[in-house]
Amino acid sequence: xxxxxxxxxxxxxxxxxxxxxxxxxxxxxxxxxxxxxxxxxxxxxxxxxxxxxxxxxxxxxxxxxxxxxxxxxxxxxxxxxxxxxxxxxxxxxxxxxxxxxxxxxxxxxxxxxxxxxxxxxxxxxxxxxxxxxxxxxxxxxxxxxxxxxxxxxxxxxxxxxxxxxxxxxxxxxxxxxxxxxxxxxxxxxxxxxxxxxxxxxxxxxxxxxxxxxxxxxxxxxxxxxxxxx
Amino acid sequence: xxxxxxxxxxxxxxxxxxxxxxxxxxxxxxxxxxxxxxxxxxxxxxxxxxxxxxxxxxxxxxxxxxxxxxxxxxxxxxxxxxxxxxxxxxxxxxxxxxxxxxxxxxxxxxxxxxxxxxxxxxxxxxxxxxxxxxxxxxxxxxxxxxxxxxxxxxxxxxxxxxxxxxxxxxxxxxxxxxxxxxxxxxxxxxxxxxxxxxxxxxxxxxxxxxxxxxxxxxxxxxxxxxxxx
DNA sequence: CGACGGATTGATCGTGCTCAAATCATGTGG
DNA sequence: CCACATGATTTGAGCACGATCAATCCGTCG
Numbered sequence: 001x002x003x004x005x006x007x008x009x010x011x012x013x014x015x016x017x018x019x020x021x022x023x024x025x026x027x028x029x030x031x032x033x034x035x036x037x038x039x040x041x042x043x044x045x046x047x048x049x050x051x052x053x054x055x056x057x058x059x060x061x062x063x064x065x066x067x068x069x070x071x072x073x074x075x076x077x078x079x080x081x082x083x084x085x086x087x088x089x090x091x092x093x094x095x096x097x098x099x100x101x102x103x104x105x106x107x108x109x110x111x112x113x114x115x116x117x118x119x120x121x122x123x124x125x126x127x128x129x130x131x132x133x134x135x136x137x138x139x140x141x142x143x144x145x146x147x148x149x150x151x152x153x154x155x156x157x158x159x160x161x162x163x164x165x166x167x168x169x170x171x172x173x174x175x176x177x178x179x180x181x182x183x184x185x186x187x188x189x190x191x192x193x194x195x196x197x198x199x200x201x202x203x204x205x206x207x208x209x210x211x212x213x214x215x216x217x218x219x220x221x222x223x224x225x226x227x228x229x
Numbered sequence: 230x231x232x233x234x235x236x237x238x239x240x241x242x243x244x245x246x247x248x249x250x251x252x253x254x255x256x257x258x259x260x261x262x263x264x265x266x267x268x269x270x271x272x273x274x275x276x277x278x279x280x281x282x283x284x285x286x287x288x289x290x291x292x293x294x295x296x297x298x299x300x301x302x303x304x305x306x307x308x309x310x311x312x313x314x315x316x317x318x319x320x321x322x323x324x325x326x327x328x329x330x331x332x333x334x335x336x337x338x339x340x341x342x343x344x345x346x347x348x349x350x351x352x353x354x355x356x357x358x359x360x361x362x363x364x365x366x367x368x369x370x371x372x373x374x375x376x377x378x379x380x381x382x383x384x385x386x387x388x389x390x391x392x393x394x395x396x397x398x399x400x401x402x403x404x405x406x407x408x409x410x411x412x413x414x415x416x417x418x419x420x421x422x423x424x425x426x427x428x429x430x431x432x433x434x435x436x437x438x439x440x441x442x443x444x445x446x447x448x449x450x451x452x453x454x455x456x457x458x
Numbered sequence: 459c460g461a462c463g464g465a466t467t468g469a470t471c472g473t474g475c476t477c478a479a480a481t482c483a484t485g486t487g488g
Numbered sequence: 489c490c491a492c493a494t495g496a497t498t499t500g501a502g503c504a505c506g507a508t509c510a511a512t513c514c515g516t517c518g
Contacts, residue, residue, distance in 0.1 A: 070372065070373075070375075070376045072376070072380060072381070072458045073458060074458065076380040076381075076458070077380070078375055078376040078379040078380045080372050080375055092365070093358075093361050093362050093364075093365030093366075094362075094365065094369075098369055098372055099372060121354070121357065121358075122354045125350070125351045125357070128350065128354070128357040128358075128361070129322075129350075129357075131361055132322050132357070132360055132361040132364060133322050133323075135322075135361060135364050135365050135368055136321070136322030136323065136364050137322075138368055139364055139367055139368045139371060140323075140327055142368060142371035142372060142375060143299065143309050143327055143328060143371060144299075145375055146299075146307055146309055146371060146374055146375055146378055147299045147301070147307040149375055149378035149379045149418065150307040150378045150415075150417075150418030151301060151305040151306070151307045151418065152301070152305075153473075153474090154473075154474065180495095180496065180497090181496075181497065181498095182496090186379075188379075189378065189379030189380065190474075190475090191474075191475060191476080192496090192497075192498095193474085193475075193476085193497095193498080193499085194473090194474055194475075196497060196498055196499080197474090197498080197499080199497095199498095200497095200498070200499080212482095212483070212484095213482085213483075213496070213497060213498090229301045229302060229303065229305070382505080382506090383505075383506065409463095409464065409465085410464075410465065410466095411464090419506075419507090420506075420507060420508080421464090421465075421466095422465095422466080422467085422506085422507075422508085423505090423506055423507075425465060425466055425467080426466085426467080426506090428465095428466095429466070429467080441514095441515065441516090442464075442465055442466090442514085442515075
């Protein structure tokens with residue numbers, strides 16, 4: 001891995017529009033500390049890092065999307081999070097990654113050495129607090145997702161998913177999902193068939209519209225919120 | 230709340246045996262910074278803090294046990310974690326608690342003001358790193374639990390639970406569970422009946438022994454590990 | 459000893475999974 | 489531009505696992 005196109009840029013380099021909408025945590029930590037970031041690109045389905053591998057880098061999605069997951073020995077997969085443009089991922093407090101990360105589509109990331117971030121954290125209080133905040137943000141997401149996986153039914157899970165993606169990636173009133181039905185199922189603890197049936201039902205009820213399986217327009221967000229328990 | 234017996238002690242005070250077995254994170258952060266800790270006691274089922282309330286304190290279990298959970302509007306509950314003697318809980322990076330915490334049995338905790346910890350973090354790098362590590366530890370647990378909730382079947386979940394509790398609270402070869410079947414079910418995303426049936430089956434297979442419903446001896450840990458996918 | 463809440467066990471039900479087939483979308487080469 | 493191939497998605501039919509509803513049993517504490 002890490003064999004694709006390589007370019008180096010400082011943190012003054014432009015970032016994608018989507019990244020600007022969220023608080024730019026990467027700039028906050030790396031830019032502030034005057035660190036140099038490198039860009040890498042990964043092909044669709046390429047592994048960025050594997051579970052158990054040393055966590056030497058911290059990443060930010062520039063273009064594309066990333067899935068982060070754990071596997072059981074027989075291949076059952078649980079996706080813990082999707083990372084979209086602007087999102088930071090791969091930040092660990094310990095020495096190794098605890099999930100595997102893969103590009104969902106052709107993806108470009110910015111990355112900095114983790115050690116240099118921690119070094120900066122030893123100097124600047126704000127950087128230390130940023131590292132903590134980012135991990136706390138992931139924990140918050142995981143806590144909400146445990147509630148979804150443990151206690152919501154199929155339709156509630158799909159409604160939650162649609163609202164989450166709507167919030168994170170709707171631009172022109174349209175949601176362009178980067179991930180396939182299997183990824184959605186493995187994120188929601190469902191099968192692809194159950195995800196598909198739920199989406200079909202929402203379509204037939206007029207709650208959403210399709211332009212191809214992965215281009216979705218939400219036509220009734222309030223209905224979805226009501227469905228989301 | 231916070232109306233029970235109150236006593237003040239500095240961090241040199243003795244801590245419970247169970248706390249000593251784990252790295253004593255509370256001492257690491259608070260003791261190091263020379264902070265004063267207070268003790269409080271809660272009765273069985275009493276709330277320690279509620280979801281959404283200001284996160285002004287950080288807690289450590291001294292005696293007893295705590296459950297931390299989220300609710301859906303119709304009352305469905307997902308327990309995110311159990312905290313046992315020695316465990317730290319209630320640490321937030323943001324201003325509010327994101328889950329509710331309740332005493333499972335009569336419980337005594339040690340607590341320090343969160344602000345004083347953050348103040349210490351601004352002075353000592355090690356304290357800042359400890360706060361981050363503790364949050365990262367909770368995230369690790371949540372990631373493993375998402376895999377359990379999303380992809381494991383009932384028997385695998387119960388086997389995972391027993392191994393976790395065995396690791397965390399078996400002392401004399403015996404596990405004294407503080408929580409009822411409903412708590413276990415709400416932790417594992419199952420009903421009490423399903424939990425009970427799984428335990429009964431393990432009992433009939435000789436994998437475990439009972440001395441009352443909550444006193445369990447594991448007789449074949451390897452079998453449990455094999456069942457845990 | 460009695461009462462109560464907690465736990466177990468049984469019977470039936472239903473949601474979501476599995477297996478299977480059809481349809482659709484996307485990309486490739488002629 | 490069209491025909492085709494391929495993978496992704498949808499739809500259908502039947503099934504199984506865990507939920508639900510109900511009754512009994514048990515342990516604990518007055």
